[in-house]
Amino acid sequence: MIILSHPACxxxxxxxxxxxRPARLEAVLASLRRDHGDLDWREAPAAKLGDLRRVHSQAHIDEVLEHDFTGYRLLDPDTVASPGSRAAALHAxxxxxxxVDAVIDGSDPVAFCAVRPPGHHATGEAAMGFCLLNNIAIGAAHACERHGLERVAVVDFDVHHGNGTQAIFSQDRRVAYFSSHESGLFPYTGAPSERGAGNVMNALLPPGSGSFHFRNLWEDQLLPAIEAFRPQLLMISAGFDAHMRDPMADLMLETEDFAWITRRLHQIATTHARGRIVSVLEGGYDLEALRECSAAHVAELRAPGGQCAFPGPG
Known part of the structure; x- marks a missing residue:
């Protein structure tokens, strides 16, 4: 298994x-180096402009990559750029x-991108929700255009709906988007009625939902739909802000729930995608929960064929 990151993030x-804040990624990297230091750690390259243009307008790229300023630059009410943001966004x-290149070319079937800023709220035209560039969408488009894949599944269990990812691929049947997220929460999108070109599936979790509701929703609705799609590559927007300790939302998941969903997704990838998974860090704002969940997530990703790796219930 490969871990990709870069100091610029x-x-x-x-x-x-x-x-x-930067402490989020520091917590993830410290946890992964402690528990998974034996993995193949690689420094992430910078994306090229052609990679970004597959999903973002030139005007948006120019705004995000602006570097001739000091202090802070407000891109939307929640999204701020600093002089270091350009390099961070490009390396993320x-x-x-x-x-994507590594898992498709056979270097290793599984990779986790420990990067920031997150990406799944960034649309083709705008930064929003802490996100500058849509990292996972850029990777999925690369898998389709450069490697010729016809079925890429993007699976998003962040507590917030990945509106940007959904919008970018809503009419592109090569990429299917599957998301669970808390209802009534930013960005106030992701209703089950939003189906795109038949390649979008959203499932809502009411505030206060815990393990039972989360696991049943995935087992009954989302996992069968992913199986039916038969992805050639499975990509994960791995947000851990549905954890009960996270301050940004009102779900009650525990670390074991993130290990469980990772294991189930790994099993699907083993069946349909030759085990190929690219997971990308998204949200998660309680540092202790972020440390625990990222380590458990990677433990399940590196386990052979989706076998149980996390030493907890479920």
Whole structure:
């Protein structure tokens, strides 16, 4: 298994009170180096402009990559750029591209991109929700255009709906988007009625939902739909902000639930996608929960064929 990251991802600074702070990635990297230091750690390259243009407009790219400024630059009410943001965004997107290349070319079937800023809220035209470039969408488009894949599944269990990813691929049947997220929460999209070109499936979790509701929703609705899609590559928007300790939402998941969904997705990838998985860090704002969940997620990703790896119930 490959871990991709880059020091530039720590230099994106949205301000001292901002929840999407460098300490998030520091916590993830420390946890993974402690528990999974024996894996294949690689430094992520920077994405090229052609990679970004597959999913983003030139105007949006120019805005995100602007570097001639000091201090902070507000891209939307929640999304802030600093002088270090350009390199962070390019290496975050580049990590996903390199991960896709590695798993498809046979270097290793599984990769985790420990990067920030997150990406799944960024649309083709705008940064939003802490996200500058849509990292996972850039990687999925690369898998289709460069490698010729016809069925890429993007699976998103972040507590917030990945509106940007859905919008980018809503009319592209090569990419199917599957998401569970808390109802009534930012960005206030992701209703089950949003189906795209038949390649979008959203499932809502009411505030207060815990393990039972989460696992049943996935087993009854989302996992069978992913199986039916028969992905050639499975990509995961791995947000851990549905954890009960996270301050940004109101779900009650525990670390074992993230291990469970990772294991089930790994099993599907083993059956349909030659085991090929690219997972990308999204949200998660309680540092202790983020440490626990990222380590458990990677433990399940590296286990052979989706076998149970996390030493917890379920």
């Amino acid at each position: 720590l230099a994106h600074d949205p301000g001292p009170e901002h929840p999407e 997107a580049g990590a996903v591209i390199a991960a």
